[in-house]
Amino acid sequence: MRQHFAWTLAAAAVLAAAPTAPVTAHDCPRLSGSWHGDHRARLQHVVDTYGICSGRTGAVAAFDWDNTVTKNDVTDATLSWALRHDRLLRPARWKDTSAWLTDIADRALAAACGTGAGAPLRTSAEPRCTDEIVQIRENGTTTGGAPAFAGAWNHRRTVPQYAWVPQLFAGRTPAELASYARAARREALAAPVGATRTLGTRTVPAYVRYYDQQRDLMRTLRRAGFRVYVVSAGAEPITEVWSRAVGVDAAHTIAIRSVLDGRGRITPRNEGCGDVPASRGAVIPYIDGKRCWINQEVYRVRGAAAWRKRPWRDRPAIAAGDADTDVTFVGDATGAHLVINRNKPELMCRAYDDADGRWLIEPMFIAPLPRRPQPYPCAITAYTAPDGTHEPLRRADGSVVPDQADAIH
Template sequence: MSAAWYGDNRAHLQQVVDARGTCAGAPGHGRRPVAAFDWDNTVTKNDVTDATLSWALRHDAILRPARWKDTSAWLTDAADTALTAACGTDVPPGAPLPTATNPRCTDEIFEIRESGRTMSGAAAFAGDWNHRRTVPQYAWVPQLFAGHTVADLSSYARRARAEALAAPVGSTRLLGTHTVPGYVRYYDQQRDLVRTLRRAGFDVYIVSAGSEPVTEVWSRAVGVDAAHTIAIRSVLDRRGRITTRTQGCGDAPASRGAVIPYIDGKRCWINQEIFGLRGAAAWHRQDARHRPVIAAGDADTDVTFVGDATGAHLVLNRNKGELMCRAYDDADGRWVVNPMFIEPLPRRQDPYPCSTTAYTAPDGTPGPVRRPDGSVLPDLADTVY
């Protein structure tokens, strides 16, 4: 493994690999132990789905929907009005929007994706959803590519990948009036860790809240194939074209984005796709034989499956509240916190609000982070940066 890790993190991870890995296979979910990684800002620096959306907006690759409200079950009237006004109705439904020459349209789309609000500040999504199973603006990205084939989207992702890898580290790009990262890099340390795990007999999976065809384009370069890449899976129509519906998980059917690999949804997809559980059981923590040995993430969307790991919970510090509360509490002594390997964040000055608001309930309300025994975590300082 690469030596460029914080403190004794490399040694800690190597101990787990040595103890639980085997070239011949080991007891686990059937054959070999499992390692699961989030993708964006865990294996790469910067978000590859955003890089693909950026490329698509600069190359007129978004098809105009008949009604913007058809793209999401939760899109508000305000967002529908803003998108219609900004993107116009000159091109027929199903034809490419001229986003490359219409910065207003690009701005509205990207602002909604980024913040869940319109450029005027109005809420872009409203209604009821389980905040530990989905977030509308994440589900909205693959929904924006409705009408395209998976091959189309994969092609856009390959072009965006080439562009992002060629751009200098630290570079930015103007997208409408938004300044966005212009580059993406694989973390050498994570590529090395994946390589080490595979050599030690682990089944390595990617579990992302991005678009699956996009993530698959990127994951191949670290030796993870499509069968081991799990992300948002769009339902296809009879012609093989992407629709605004997404596949379900556990006992949740296909829907317009109600269940994606997000927080508890990542656990469900891991239990279902890796360990073969079906129905409601897929939403629940399983016995140690049916959980990843090593799990890695960088954000609250990863907190459930990273916490399920039995050997090491690897966290890249991006100052995300619930995840960092769990990591710094280190209840089982197996949490491994590392700064981002490229452009790490400075130390957070205030303690994480673990005792009050760092947890997000299914209905979206904030609350305290609790241990399995119900006790509330104290506020915790940021110490790895």
């Protein structure tokens, strides 16, 4: 039988050499709030083991952002605000925005949004243009159902429609994009929980909320001497606006970092990671890309080594996520893998398999999803290979993870 804290001996061995004396139990930062089952106690155990209560500081905690720390997507909220306020600039050619945009998508965007470089798109009054952009962002297809992106990319390092959002803001400055994010944040926090709005002709969420439990966890971790990071596949100026409210500054916020032109304006290129240089979206903080950016920015690993799993000391103690884009870095955590259940197959297969006894599955803190009626197809198609094919999910020893029922929702 697995023991939830079988890892404690290994953790204790790592911490044994810590030179500072532990604080008294009275001074140990304590978690509060409502968590599923015994999760608060288990998270507290990690806080105590890796933090100042064991005489240690500097352990890392890493959190995905959208739908992990907040309910709903803050990049989508900002894009919605920008579309409703005509803040996107028309590119000279739509194909310039992405290395993988198809000819069909280029024609569809030109027909819906027009041509003429640099002019603000009149998306507030042109729902057809808004619909085309939102459809491509959400589903990777045109409104006519054709693929919007084609070609070869590493499906564990990027997804073109995620990389496309900061590319849509080409010609704007990071400060301008941050101002749009602040306006969208005020609007989304003021909207009632459950509120929707019409964007183009679509109905989309109108509200965002911070999860109280995650805010408390991040605050407690900081008080316990952890270095708390956010790692997101959103645009960095947007994520930074939101992360400040949970005490995470820009230096500890990692997301898609656009390359700027000579006048400080966003371009369709973004910074690279590891041994991959800057490009039009070839690598972003996505699946294995999140591990690379954590290794590079937090642990200062350079070159191809940033893509590889690091030794115990050079990995986060706690990592939290909600989607398959988070599965690699959440799986790297040494103390607790915290998962918000949004029914994403690869992540949930790992979580329910619980190979090391450290996976904690939380229902969404606001409006949780119902139970998935069918088991997750772990033994069939849960793993996304670099070429985009779907394969059986395997453990570290090569064995196949069996299909898993959805039990915590």
